[in-house]
Amino acid sequence: MKIYNFCYLLKEGLRNLKGNRTMTIASVAVLVSCLILTGAATLFSFNIGLAMESIEGNNSVTVYLQEGMPTLESVQIGEQLRAIDNVAECEFVSKDDALESMMELLGDDGTVLEGLTGSENFLPDAYDISMKDLTQYDQTIADIKAVEGVDHITDYSDIANKLTQLDNLVTMVGFWVVLLLGVVSLFIIANTVRVTMYSRRMEISIMKSVGATNWFVRWPFIVEGVIIGLVAGIVASVLLFVLYNSVMQVISGIAAFFTPVPMTKLLLPYTIAFMLVGAAFGALGGAISIGKYLRKGGSDLVGI
Amino acid sequence: MIEFQNVSKTYANGTKALKNVNLKVEKGEFVFIVGSSGAGKSTFLKLIMGEEKANSGEVIVNGKKLSSLRNRDIPYLRRTMGIVFQDFRLIDTMTVYENVAFAMHVVGASPKNIRKRVPYILGLVGLQNKAKCLPAELSGGERQRVGLARALVNNPTMIIADEPTGNIDPALSFEIVDLLSEINRRGTTILMVTHEHNLVKHFHRRVVQIHGGEVVADTMRKTAGTLGSNVRSSGEGTANENI
Numbered sequence: 001m002k003i004y005n006f007c008y009l010l011k012e013g014l015r016n017l018k019g020n021r022t023m024t025i026a027s028v029a030v031l032v033s034c035l036i037l038t039g040a041a042t043l044f045s046f047n048i049g050l051a052m053e054s055i056e057g058n059n060s061v062t063v064y065l066q067e068g069m070p071t072l073e074s075v076q077i078g079e080q081l082r083a084i085d086n087v088a089e090c091e092f093v094s095k096d097d098a099l100e101s102m103m104e105l106l107g108d109d110g111t112v113l114e115g116l117t118g119s120e121n122f123l124p125d126a127y128d129i130s131m132k133d134l135t136q137y138d139q140t141i142a143d144i145k146a147v148e149g150v151d152h153i154t155d156y157s158d159i160a161n162k163l164t165q166l167d168n169l170v171t172m173v174g175f176w177v178v179l180l181l182g183v184v185s186l187f188i189i190a191n192t193v194r195v196t197m198y199s200r201r202m203e204i205s206i207m208k209s210v211g212a213t214n215w216f217v218r219w220p221f222i223v224e225g226v227i228i229g230l231v232a233g234i235v236a237s238v239l240l241f242v243l244y245n246s247v248m249q250v251i252s253g254i255a256a257f258f259t260p261v262p263m264t265k266l267l268l269p270y271t272i273a274f275m276l277v278g279a280a281f282g283a284l285g286g287a288i289s290i291g292k293y294l295r296k297g298g299s300d301l302v303g304i
Numbered sequence: 305m306i307e308f309q310n311v312s313k314t315y316a317n318g319t320k321a322l323k324n325v326n327l328k329v330e331k332g333e334f335v336f337i338v339g340s341s342g343a344g345k346s347t348f349l350k351l352i353m354g355e356e357k358a359n360s361g362e363v364i365v366n367g368k369k370l371s372s373l374r375n376r377d378i379p380y381l382r383r384t385m386g387i388v389f390q391d392f393r394l395i396d397t398m399t400v401y402e403n404v405a406f407a408m409h410v411v412g413a414s415p416k417n418i419r420k421r422v423p424y425i426l427g428l429v430g431l432q433n434k435a436k437c438l439p440a441e442l443s444g445g446e447r448q449r450v451g452l453a454r455a456l457v458n459n460p461t462m463i464i465a466d467e468p469t470g471n472i473d474p475a476l477s478f479e480i481v482d483l484l485s486e487i488n489r490r491g492t493t494i495l496m497v498t499h500e501h502n503l504v505k506h507f508h509r510r511v512v513q514i515h516g517g518e519v520v521a522d523t524m525r526k527t528a529g530t531l532g533s534n535v536r537s538s539g540e541g542t543a544n545e546n547i
Contacts (some may be wrong), residue, residue, distance in 0.1 A: 005412050203406070206393055209353075210458060211382030212410035 009216070013223025020025040023192035028232045030188050032182035033282060035236035035274050036243070041174030043244060046261050048167040052160055054259075060130040062093075063144055067124050068153045073127050077149045079126055084147075086140040088132045095123040115185030124151060181283070189228055190283030193221050197289060214294050222286040233275035241267055305331040305462065305493050306352060311361035313347050313517075314363045321347035323517040324361070331461070334485065334494045336504050339514035345497050348514060349464055350354065352495070353385065354378045383411055386455025386492075390463035392447045394439040400426065401435040402452050421457060429453045429483060445476035452483060462493035469500060481507055 017024050050280065065074055074092070082090045100123055103113050116122065131140055162295060195205065207217050241263055248260045306329040313322040319342045329335055339345050350356040351363050354370055355378075363370045366384055373381065394403050401422055408418045426432050429449040439447055448468055455463055465484065469477035481496070481503055488494045498504065502510055513521035 002412065002414070004415050008409050020502040151330055202393060203395055206395070206406065206454075207410045208379075209382060209387045209393075210410060210454070211379040213376070213379045216412065 001255060004107070005216075009219040013227060014153055016193075016200070016220055018222040019199065020192060020196045022161065023188075023195050027185070027189045027192045027228045027285075028235065030185040031205045031229065031232035032180070032236045034178060034185045035278065036240050037181060038178045038277075039176065039236065039240045039270060039274070040243070041170055043240075043261070044170050044174075045167055045264075048163050048170075050259075050261055052159035052163055060128050061141065061144070062154045063129055064124045064151045064153070065126060066149055066207060068078055069125060070148060073149060077147060078127060078137055080147045081129060081144060082139060084143045086131050086133055086136045086143075089128075089130045091126055091128045093126045095121045095125050096282060098123045098126060126291030186281060186285050186288070189225050189282055191287040192228065193225055193286045196224060197221060208262065217294065218287070218290045222283050222289045225282030225284070225286030226279045227282065228285075229280065230275050231278075232282075233278035234271065236278075237267065237271040237274045240270065253304045305366065306495070307331070307362075307364040308351075309362045309364070310356045311351065311363055313344075313351065313358050314354060321517055322351070322358075325514075325517075325519055327512065327519055327522070329493065329495065330494055331437055332488070332491055333486045334419075334507075334509045335496070336385050336509055337495060337497045337506075337514060338499070338511060341346060343514045345514055346466075347517075349466060349497065350494070352465055352467075353387070357397060369474040379411075383458055384461050386458065386460040386463045388422070388463060388468045389409050389453045389468040390470040391480070392439070392471070393449045394450055394454075396439055399436050399438055400431060400442070400453075401501065403439070404452055404453045404457050407457050417493065425453045425457045427477075428487075443476070444472035448472055448480055450479070452487075456492075460492065462495065463487060465494065465496040466483065467497050467499065469498065469503065473532045474500070474502070477503055479504065496534045 065077060071076075076216065078090060078092055080088060096117070099113060099116065103111075104121075106113070129144070141153060144150060204217055244263050248263075251260065306327075308325045308327040310324045311322055312319045312320075325344075325348070336349065337345055347356065351358055351370070352365060354365075354373060357371065368381070370381075393407065404422045404425060405418050408421065410532055411419060413421075413499060423432065423435070426435055429452055431446065431449055431453065434442060434446060439450065444448065448471075451468070452463075452465075456464075463484065468484075469480050472480065477500060484494050484496060485507065511521070511523045
């Protein structure tokens with residue numbers, strides 16, 4: 001295609017949009033909501049994944065020893081724990097260390113624990129254990145529990161299970177909602193383009209009568225759809241960015257340990273993906289309408 | 305240029321629009337096609353434009369058998385013909401200039417060509433001073449001249465005019481046909497469907513009468529010799545290039 005043809009078709013596509021503002025805005029709005037929902041669902045999934053990774057990733061469990069365990073016995077238990085096959089590292093965390101790190105975590109409020117230092121310390125001694133192979137998680141946990149003097153283990157498998165369930169639910173609900181909205185937005189774009197086409201049927205009939213190829217007739221309408229899609233893509237990614245940041249601020253306030261996927265990293269790929277998906281939807285919507293119209297053939301259009 | 309060989313056309317609803325039509329139009333001819341409505345004139349034009357296909361027989365345009373034409377070749381067939389409509393079919397929101405340029409844009413002409421060609425064609429139909437007018441500001445006769453300019457601008461080898469004078473003042477009808485005659489004199493084949501007997505009588509041209517889907521009269525048959533020689537003197541060879 002020659003440059004001037006490309007420019008001409010682009011200009012025509014823009015003219016379509018201007019002439020058909022209400023429908024254009026409606027199409028953009030629906031497509032934006034569709035993209036935002038898709039984006040939100042995927043972001044949620046990402047973060048769940050990240051949280052799971054941080055839980056599993058350090059693949060550590062904390063093994064608490066029975067209260068008042070003498071130091072020597074604690075050390076012996078440590079030896080037994082190290083002897084378990086799947087244990088990679090086994091680090092002793094004394095109750096004093098545990099108290100200190102807890103005070104650190106609480107920050108200024110940590111001073112309330114000051115009275116508990118020394119012999120007042122209610123915390124048990126513990127071992128931080130990391131595993132070599134997570135697939136043997138359950139077996140290893142059982143082995144650890146079998147060691148005498150072990151009181152209990154912080155077990156993250158429950159949390160991990162719940163997160164996985166939540167993730168699955170969100171993915172499933174998200175999938176159907178997005179599918180539904182996708183169909184709706186395709187339908188609305190197709191209708192928007194059809195309205196333009198109807199208002200320009202005279203031009204189309206003239207184009208066909210002077211020998212414009214079907215593709216030449218088609219392009220401005222596809223351009224119209226693609227522009228709707230691109231605009232929706234940009235709007236959706238900006239809105240999602242703003243939304244995500246504010247939601248993450250709230251969540252970080254509640255759960256300090258949780259570090260969300262930083263949006264700055266995701267903004268570019270999301271914007272690109274949104275624009276591509278939007279453009280594809282727009283093109284498809286436009287093509288659906290114009291295809292129907294062109295198949296009608298000349299008689300209805302040229303009308304001689 | 306245009307040849308119908310035993311052409312019949314029956315529509316899906318059973319209407320027999322054309323029955324065994326044989327006709328030959330040579331390059332450079334000017335042919336009036338007359339007949340009452342429903343006689344088959346529209347079908348005749350649609351077959352030439354490749355918009356309908358004959359059920360039997362063969363339509364040959366520019367030496368090409370239309371029965372073997374693929375759909376995607378039809379636009380290129382249309383580019384060899386300029387079509388003039390009874391209702392002008394101008395785009396209201398475009399100026400005269402833009403309306404004519406539009407026809408060039410959509411077949412992919414370069415802006416440079418368009419800038420050169422459109423004023424020239426507007427001059428040819430006597431509208432050089434109306435280039436910036438909207439169709440609403442023009443008289444019926446002027447609007448049809450825009451339609452004619454648009455049909456001509458892509459340099460077709462034939463003009464197909466479907467009752468071009470049907471919507472304009474009778475007095476101005478002669479002007480339009482004069483213009484068509486002038487275009488014909490420069491070598492372009494003209495097919496003009498009309499109801500107006502005055503015009504047909506006034507301009508001594510070949511007349512093909514269609515009735516009930518059949519060609520019932522063709523003045524060519526009576527005066528073939530004289531017309532034939534006329535054609536040769538005016539429209540042979542590459543005369544078309546100067547339009």
